[in-house]
Amino acid sequence: MTLSTAYWCVLIAALLPYCWVALAKASVPRYNNRDPRGWIAQQTHPRLKRAYNAHLNALEAFAPFAAGVVLAQLAGVVHDRIAMLAVAFVALRVLHGVAYVADLAWLRSLAWFGALACVVALLAQAALSIA
Template sequence: MTLATAYWCVLIAAILPYVWIVIAKGSGPNYNNRNPRAWLAKQDGNYKVQRAHGAHLNAFEAFAPFAAGVVLAQLAGVDHGRIALLAVAFIVLRVLHGVLYVADVAMARSLVWLGGYLCVLALLALAALRITG
C-alpha cells in the first residue's frame, strides 16, 4: 500500500457523512428539501432516520482528526505503508460503524467506533514519536 491509498481513504472519509444523510432522508416519509432541519425534527418516532442522522454527525466528527492524522504522519516521515494500513482500517471500521449505527447494534457500534479512534490515535502518536525520537 502507498500514501496514495491513504489519501483516497481521506477522500472516502470526507464522503461518508453524506452517505449516511442520504440514507436518513430516504428513510423518512415526505422528505422536505425546502426545510430539511424542520423535517428532521419531526422524525421523532422514526428511529432509522434518527440513527442514520447520528451516523452522519459522527462521521463529520471523525473526519478532521483522521485527516490530520494522515497528514501529520506523512509530514513526520512515518512509513507510508503503515499510514495506508491504518487509513484503510479506519475506513473499514467507519463504514461498519455507520452500518451498525443504522441497524441499532449499540455495543458492536461502540467497539467499532473505538477501533477507528485507535487508528486515529496511532497515526497521531506515530507522527509525534517520529518527530521526537
C-alpha cells in the first residue's frame, strides 16, 4: 500500500456521511428539500432516524481521521502503516453505518471503537515520530 491509498481513504471518509443522509432521505416519502433539518426533526421512522444519526456520526469522525492521516504523513510515519490504518478506519466506518441503520447496537459500538483506535494510532504515531 502507498500513501495515496490513505489519501483515497480520506476522500471516501469525506463522502461517506452523504451516503447515510441520502439513505435517510430515501427512507420515507415526501422529503422536503425546502427545510431539510426541520423535516428530519419531525420524522419518526426508525430507519430514517438511524441513517441520519449515522450521517451525523460520520461527520463527527471525519475531522480527527483526516488530521491523523495528514499529521502522520507530515511526521514521517511509514506510509504502509498510515495506509493500513486508513483502510481499517474506512472499513470500520462503513460497518458502523451499516450496523447503525440495521439497529445492531453492539456491532455499531464495536466498529466505532475500532475506528477510534485507528485515529488514536495515527495521532500517537505522529507524535512519537517527532518526539
